[in-house]
Amino acid sequence: QVQLVESGGGLVQPGGSLRLSCAASGFTFSNYVMSWVRQAPGKGLEWVSRISSGGASTYYADSVKGRFTISRDNAKNTMYLQMNSLKPEDTAVYYCANPSSGARSQGTQVTVSS
Numbered sequence: 001q002v003q004l005v006e007s008g009g010g011l012v013q014p015g016g017s018l019r020l021s022c023a024a025s026g027f028t029f030s031n032y033v034m035s036w037v038r039q040a041p042g043k044g045l046e047w048v049s050r051i052s053s054g055g056a057s058t059y060y061a062d063s064v065k066g067r068f069t070i071s072r073d074n075a076k077n078t079m080y081l082q083m084n085s086l087k088p089e090d091t092a093v094y095y096c097a098n099p100s101s102g103a104r105s106q107g108t109q110v111t112v113s114s
Contacts, residue, residue: 009108022096038092
């Protein structure tokens with residue numbers, strides 16, 4: 001079955017960096033657009049970034065543009081989110097998702113705090 005398994009969250013100080021990974025299985029990863037979304041405490045889901053199936057096209061929410069970089073390695077069935085210059089408002093549970101199927105990972109907590 002479709003599985004998306006995340007890793008890489010944690011606690012980081014403002015201005016720091018983290019890289020999230022999302023390992024996919026159960027579907028032909030290279031055929032699908034993939035996304036990252038997040039949910040801050042007490043708020044709804046927020047779309048963060050999207051990458052085309054081949055990786056050539058990327059899109060970002062204004063709130064993360066210039067600080068986050070989405071990428072993928074189709075040979076490894078893995079997607080990444082490099083997060084730099086992190087701010088306290090980036091604190092959230094981050095999920096990777098396959099928008100076509102509705103599948104979503106278990107989520108990983110990212111906390112930005114001094």
